[in-house]
Amino acid sequence: MSRAAVKLEKLSKRYRIGTNRQLGYRTLREAVSETLSTPLRILQNGGGGSGRTSEFWALNDVSFNVNDGEVVGIIGRNGAGKSTLLKILSGITPPTSGRAVLAGRVGSLLEVGTGFHQELSGRENVYLNGSILGMRRKEIDSKFDAIVDYSGVEQFLDTPVKRYSSGMRVRLAFAVAAFLEPEILIVDEVLAVGDAEFQRKCLGTMSQVASSGRTVLFVSHNMPAVRSLCDRCVVLDSGRVAFDGRATDGIDVYSKLLCPSTENLAAFPNSTENATIHNLKVESTEADETVVTSTSGMTIQIDLSISANISRSHILMVIWSKDTGERIGSLATEEHGIDAIKGGQRSNIKINMPFNILPPGEYRLQLNLGYGGQRYAEWESIHSFTVIPRCLAGAGHPYTRKHGVCIIPAQISVNTISDQNANELSAA
Amino acid sequence: MSAESVPVTVYEPSSGWRLINVSELWRYRELLYFFAWRDIKVRYKQTVLGAAWAIIQPFMLMIVFTIFFNRNGIAHSGEIPYPVFVYSGLVLWQLFASSLAAASNSIVGNGSIITKIYFPRLIVPVSAMGTAVVDFFMACGMLAVLMCWYGISPGWQLLFVPVPFLLCIATAAGLGCIISALNVSFRDFRYTVPFMIQIWLFATPTIYMALPAKHAEDATGTFDIVKSALIYCNPMTSIVSSFRTAILGQPMQGGMLFASAGMALAVLVAGLAIFRRSEARFADIV
Numbered sequence: 001m002s003r004a005a006v007k008l009e010k011l012s013k014r015y016r017i018g019t020n021r022q023l024g025y026r027t028l029r030e031a032v033s034e035t036l037s038t039p040l041r042i043l044q045n046g047g048g049g050s051g052r053t054s055e056f057w058a059l060n061d062v063s064f065n066v067n068d069g070e071v072v073g074i075i076g077r078n079g080a081g082k083s084t085l086l087k088i089l090s091g092i093t094p095p096t097s098g099r100a101v102l103a104g105r106v107g108s109l110l111e112v113g114t115g116f117h118q119e120l121s122g123r124e125n126v127y128l129n130g131s132i133l134g135m136r137r138k139e140i141d142s143k144f145d146a147i148v149d150y151s152g153v154e155q156f157l158d159t160p161v162k163r164y165s166s167g168m169r170v171r172l173a174f175a176v177a178a179f180l181e182p183e184i185l186i187v188d189e190v191l192a193v194g195d196a197e198f199q200r201k202c203l204g205t206m207s208q209v210a211s212s213g214r215t216v217l218f219v220s221h222n223m224p225a226v227r228s229l230c231d232r233c234v235v236l237d238s239g240r241v242a243f244d245g246r247a248t249d250g251i252d253v254y255s256k257l258l259c260p261s262t263e264n265l266a267a268f269p270n271s272t273e274n275a276t277i278h279n280l281k282v283e284s285t286e287a288d289e290t291v292v293t294s295t296s297g298m299t300i301q302i303d304l305s306i307s308a309n310i311s312r313s314h315i316l317m318v319i320w321s322k323d324t325g326e327r328i329g330s331l332a333t334e335e336h337g338i339d340a341i342k343g344g345q346r347s348n349i350k351i352n353m354p355f356n357i358l359p360p361g362e363y364r365l366q367l368n369l370g371y372g373g374q375r376y377a378e379w380e381s382i383h384s385f386t387v388i389p390r391c392l393a394g395a396g397h398p399y400t401r402k403h404g405v406c407i408i409p410a411q412i413s414v415n416t417i418s419d420q421n422a423n424e425l426s427a428a
Numbered sequence: 429m430s431a432e433s434v435p436v437t438v439y440e441p442s443s444g445w446r447l448i449n450v451s452e453l454w455r456y457r458e459l460l461y462f463f464a465w466r467d468i469k470v471r472y473k474q475t476v477l478g479a480a481w482a483i484i485q486p487f488m489l490m491i492v493f494t495i496f497f498n499r500n501g502i503a504h505s506g507e508i509p510y511p512v513f514v515y516s517g518l519v520l521w522q523l524f525a526s527s528l529a530a531a532s533n534s535i536v537g538n539g540s541i542i543t544k545i546y547f548p549r550l551i552v553p554v555s556a557m558g559t560a561v562v563d564f565f566m567a568c569g570m571l572a573v574l575m576c577w578y579g580i581s582p583g584w585q586l587l588f589v590p591v592p593f594l595l596c597i598a599t600a601a602g603l604g605c606i607i608s609a610l611n612v613s614f615r616d617f618r619y620t621v622p623f624m625i626q627i628w629l630f631a632t633p634t635i636y637m638a639l640p641a642k643h644a645e646d647a648t649g650t651f652d653i654v655k656s657a658l659i660y661c662n663p664m665t666s667i668v669s670s671f672r673t674a675i676l677g678q679p680m681q682g683g684m685l686f687a688s689a690g691m692a693l694a695v696l697v698a699g700l701a702i703f704r705r706s707e708a709r710f711a712d713i714v
Binding site for chain 1: 474712
């Protein structure tokens with residue numbers, strides 16, 4: 001059965017960016033004074049606002065269909081139009097042109113806990129939130145125990161939500177949403193909140209929903225989640241469909257979009273007076289990855305000729321963070337006990353980093369050649385690369401700069417200690 | 429499931445004036461109830477006196493007005509004791525004032541919900557009026573006590589109480605819809621509404637008695653003419669006074685009430701139309 005559950009026909013959405021951008025609304029005084037000061041312009045524009053406003057197409061001519069039972073990931077950079085698309089499909093905002101046709105009962109979840117009220121108790125919020133999500137009171141009554149059970153906050157049901165920890169609040173809110181039973185489910189970045197355990201639970205629920213034959217449109221920045229949940233994915237870029245096809249291919253397209261443009265990089269071969277870099281590559285150690293991620297290792301390969309007028313040289317490579325401007329670390333052949341490279345020949349230098357310690361972000365490489373205090377060549381920014389966020393094994397969320405300046409490559413083991421062993425340990 | 433039974437939703441560019449989607453509103457009736465219930469619950473959480481505030485506010489106002497106006501003989505209340513006269517007027521006025529204020533701020537106040545999920549937006553200003561209605565019924569209880577105290581018994585006119593009550597709600601809803609929609613685009617209305625309500629109170633014969641019609645015709649000075657015009661063009665004039673006469677068992681005046689009913693309905697229709705026209709943009713601007 002391949003009936004189209006969602007049909008998008010040339011969907012476009014325009015926003016006006018006014019002078020009062022941060023506020024988004026105008027005061028009456030401004031409207032009156034604008035009208036009075038520019039009567040001619042308003043007549044010319046047919047009242048369509050003053051010339052100071054500029055337009056911005058959040059969605060531009062987006063067309064695609066989603067078949068019944070299909071699970072489609074919608075990915076793209078921030079501001080690519082994902083949220084606008086979901087808002088139109090949820091009926092929150094109308095499109096500027098084009099149309100969307102949805103066949104089936106639609107449930108949308110653009111936020112966990114919409115309408116939760118701080119002063120109300122957990123019990124009261126379940127009813128309020130359920131009702132906002134479109135559930136009937138009877139439906140909530142019958143699912144109430146299951147919702148509470150799923151959330152794991154039954155002890156605090158009669159406590160005002162303002163006394164909840166943020167984790168409890170999110171768990172209760174997601175529990176309500178988990179019992180929504182629409183035919184078409186529209187979900188925005190729901191997995192971005194909560195702790196790792198909660199996220200695993202969410203992901204489990206999401207995959208149950210996905211495998212239950214319901215149509216799901218799923219926006220996320222969490223690529224492993226998209227990979228495991230979705231068969232198909234649509235990549236949006238600047239309000240247009242950049243890719244529509246298999247999820248794994250779409251993720252690659254998205255990863256490339258995230259990579260910095262190559263225009264500011266040195267072209268190869270890149271020569272200075274004393275040396276030529278024929279090529280420099282930064283690659284993931286994972287065979288099937290085209291980009292460096294926070295879970296893969298990386299290798300840097302430098303194809304380099306040193307001119308004959310230099311007898312020998314060491315190499316120093318410095319990794320800089322483009323995001324913060326910090327010097328992350330350096331790698332020097334000399335410090336690694338490698339003999340200086342002889343001049344007048346071409347060599348291939350391979351730097352292997354089996355564990356990537358770099359958190360997601362943009363980095364640039366600086367390369368210096370020198371020996372014994374002499375500097376022969378320096379490239380400030382010979383190459384740059386991006387580390388794409390990926391979840392570490394067992395984590396429901398990617399490791400980012402929020403978690404620390406580096407990812408510590410460690411093995412963690414836990415052994416259960418029996419009473420007998422404990423006694424021996426303490427005796428020793 | 430056959431293809432015919434599947435509900436189909438179409439989202440297209442919003443087009444100007446639209447009718448009220450009654451069947452959709454009916455489907456969402458429970459949400460209307462939940463929003464009103466939320467506001468009522470939240471209003472008295474963490475208060476010591478709780479719902480007593482609904483009675484205290486008009487009661488205190490009544491005392492203040494009685495002290496300042498009754499003693500000085502400025503206000504005429506006819507044969508009704510002034511405190512009962514003022515309180516009965518204030519009860520209905522409070523219903524109007526607080527439901528209008530609540531409806532006017534409702535869309536901006538619920539902005540975080542409006543930008544995240546769809547439901548008929550009309551539910552927001554209408555449910556916001558729920559608290560005022562509950563307060564009204566509690567204040568009516570106090571009115572009954574006052575009437576017993578002064579030995580006033582209502583007559584058959586009590587049957588007409590729902591008429592001014594509904595007209596009051598209709599006027600507040602219509603105006604509230606207009607202002608709540610305007611408030612999304614122009615936040616000035618946040619400051620305008622309390623001010624407007626205050627002035628309106630004095631233009632309505634709540635704490636004083638409306639001049640009988642023949643007095644108005646006899647009025648000679650320009651000031652008097654302006655004043656009576658102001659009072660009689662105001663739909664709240666006869667809504668408040670007919671509520672009072674109905675509840676206190678006074679003789680009813682029909683004609684004025686019909687005019688007010690016409691005005692109230694016009695305000696309601698205009699309010700709904702303006703609200704429907706602008707609601708599509710709410711999520712983008714709020």
